[in-house]
Amino acid sequence: MKYERIPYLASGAKYEYVGTTIQPINVPVFDYPISPRENFQRVLRDDHPLWVPTSVNDFNHTMGGELTGLSDLRFNFTERCDWTDLFGCVWEWIPSAGGSMLKPNHPPILNDITEWEKKIVWPDLSEERIKACCTEYMSKPYYHPEKMNYYDFGQGCTERLVAVLGGYTEAMLALAEEPDACREFMCALSRFHCEMLDKISKYYPTDMIMYHDDWGTERDTFFGEKMMDEIVYGPSEIIFKHVKEKGIVMLFHTCGCVKRFIPHMISLGADFVQLQARANDLKAYKEQYGDRLGFDLIMVGMSSEEIIKYLDQGVEDLGKDGGMFSTVFGGDEKILWDGMEELYCYSREYYEK
């Protein structure tokens, strides 16, 4: 091992306090030989990066809700609780899952998607408030101006359809029965998202966003290619195109086994995809699509030994030539520290081979 892995908060270790999507933590500071921005460009171009960047070592990372002030994110991530998003949908945070579910038995915003024009209340994109929120975030002790800026954009077309209709069953039925209304709603949503992106970018110079849209179950996609092409693709293209035109890197997140939609993600213009390793053969995807698509390997709580093994294997499977990134999601601070140390050192050694 050429690079020494520094133990957690060891005497003399360099570290800093940063925000992740779900918790602020102390993370190691590395002696980068080139700037994170230059390295990231090399990652994007598959052009000899020096290390695999992460969402916290190389970026400032937050959520769209924090930058717009439109959702209630002030809850304790270790306890089960309800919260309301920017459209007024009520969610329940499940600590064991590290995510939120629509609150069961809560009345949905819409019972019929054909009523979206009458009943959807579009969130107020007050520029003054967004400016204030971005300024406040950028003045926090864990915001580091020398890093690139990244945020979770929030729910895309399918996920928002699910949220306003109160569940996947209702949304899947709507896709089958009211395709035109679903597509029109999704187009309006994407136009809203373009406006939101423009306003945030004005006050939080954005380098990358993560756009969420769950397209799969554990075993296959929710819907087939026909429904993708006729309903979901067009509205998604509106926001993807806008993001790319602004020179922002698009990281696309979807849950589930989505093998059949990888060509759609590439065609839409995703730079990176964040997929569930347990439901997808990421190594095979890298071999098949690695020249057109990058991969984000989520760093999340395991044991130190497990996370080290997982990241080493991840670099071997996904790091070839570049095109690899890691979003630090959350978990025990020491374990994440061990993961970051390993990912930086192992990837440096890997790229020097």
Next chain:
Amino acid sequence: MSKLHEIAATVENGSSKLIEGLVKEAIEEGIEASIILNDGLISAMGVIGAKFQAGEIFVPEMLVAAKTMKKGVEVLRPYLVGGSIGKHGKYIIGTVAGDLHDIGKNLIALMIESTGFEVIDLGVDVPSEKFVEAIKANPDCKVVGASALLTTAMDSMKNTVQAIINAGCKSQVKIMVGGAPITQAFADEIGADAYAPDAGAAAVKAVELAGAN
């Protein structure tokens, strides 16, 4: 195309707005309600289940077919004598405690209902005691299904199965389990009677278990 074929095709296509009219026409033509149910509606859902298992159709198509069938059954209900609906008895289903996922559970409930069970859906995040309570309250329930998507809910599924066994309900019901992290080996390990990998297989297995019980 015969009226029964037309009804079956309408269910398969998920044309929920047309099904009520077609079922009424079939009744007016003098076709027995039980024949409309079995050879028109239920047989179509068998085809849908097989297509879903084969990856030829997806969740929306399956849901809309099930919705169409249910609308057809509602029209038939007054004409059915002798319990054609619910002929296999009751089927209690729920997502186990600690898990809020319901799409898989809902799909299975729809498919199971389409095969002739009366489904009692306990919802999501269901404590093991609630499963036991529901089984005891429904002595004509022959099969119970527990679903989970999260790996973290697997312990909860094990507890649910154990609670049903410990409460002495095994002489009354067979236990089916399923969901993304669940395997046949896990089902065997926790003492479940059956595992089904998807909704189509679950429907077939439920009928088999009800017959055996």
